[in-house]
Amino acid sequence: MHHKEKLSNESAIEDHTYAVFPNDLNSHNTLFGGILMGLCDRVAAVVAARHAGCICVTACVDSMHFLEPVRKGDLLVIKASVNRTFRTSMEIGVCVMAEDIKAEAHHHVVSAYFTFVALNDHGVPQEVPTLIIETQAQRRRYEEAAERRERRQKRAAQRRLRHEQHKLVDS
Ligand SMILES: CC(C)(COP(=O)(O)OP(=O)(O)OC[C@H]1O[C@@H](n2cnc3c(N)ncnc32)[C@H](O)[C@@H]1OP(=O)(O)O)[C@@H](O)C(=O)NCCC(=O)NCCS
Structure with a gap:
């Protein structure tokens, strides 16, 4: 079977918007981080499913750092696209x-x-x-995605080892 190829803009989401209402806040009256994490995961899941043409599950999320608070009434604008495909997995970049x-x-x-x-x-x-890579920006994201995958794989291997060690101690 001929292996398919796809462009980034066939699945990219340019401006998914979300209005921050009072039920999205933490006790400090700023946006609760979990809401943002869930939103990013949902938007990324749509991009992944459109690219792959099937159900996709989240295997891993790289660290997220919240540098500035989001306030009640703010609008979140989310962009997401495929940065790189591997064999059965793909990296989706999300910017909020x-x-x-x-x-x-x-x-x-x-x-x-x-x-x-x-x-x-x-x-x-x-x-x-x-x-399929078309632009310079896509090329940069594509190359950086390979470096991140290498770091992830190292961490995943360490985690698997620790998981096995715990199982031995528990048994
Ligand atoms: C994701 C999952 C299907 C991978 O299963 P697996 O047995 O490791 O499958 P494989 O070894 O065949 O790997 C499949 C792909 O997953 C990738 N993968 C597996 N674990 C990964 C991890 N921790 N981080 C990033 N990628 C990972 C592999 O690199 C491989 O990608 P590739 O084909 O592009 O190289 C499995 O771990 C799973 O079902 N996890 C739960 C997912 C889920 O329910 N998510 C919702 C959040 S709770």
Whole structure:
């Protein structure tokens, strides 16, 4: 079977918007981080599923750092696209901006990298279409994604080892 190829803009999401309401806040009256994490995961999941053409599950999320608070009434604007495909997995990059409508100001809230794995109807990982690179910016993201994958794989290997050690101690 001919292996499919796809462009980034076939699955990219440019400006998913979300209005921050009172039920999204923490006790400090700023946006609760978990809401943001969930939103990013949902948007990234749509990008992954559109690219792969099947159900995709989150395998891993790289660290997320929240540098500035988001306030009630702010609008979140989320961009997400496939940075690189591997065999059955792909890295989705997500960028979140917050807009203060009254002040007509906006700031960067967080960038995050999600790894999704495409699953077939039996829940087994299946190959995803290769990403076609068209622009310089896409090329840069593509190359950086390889470095992040290497770091992730090292950490995943350490984690698996610790998991096995715990199982031995528990048994
Ligand atoms: C993701 C999952 C399907 C991978 O299963 P697995 O048995 O490790 O499968 P494989 O070894 O065949 O790996 C499949 C792909 O997942 C990738 N992968 C596995 N663990 C990973 C991790 N921790 N981080 C990043 N990628 C990972 C592999 O690199 C491989 O990608 P590739 O084919 O592009 O190289 C499995 O761990 C799973 O079902 N996890 C739960 C997912 C879930 O429910 N997520 C929702 C949040 S609770």
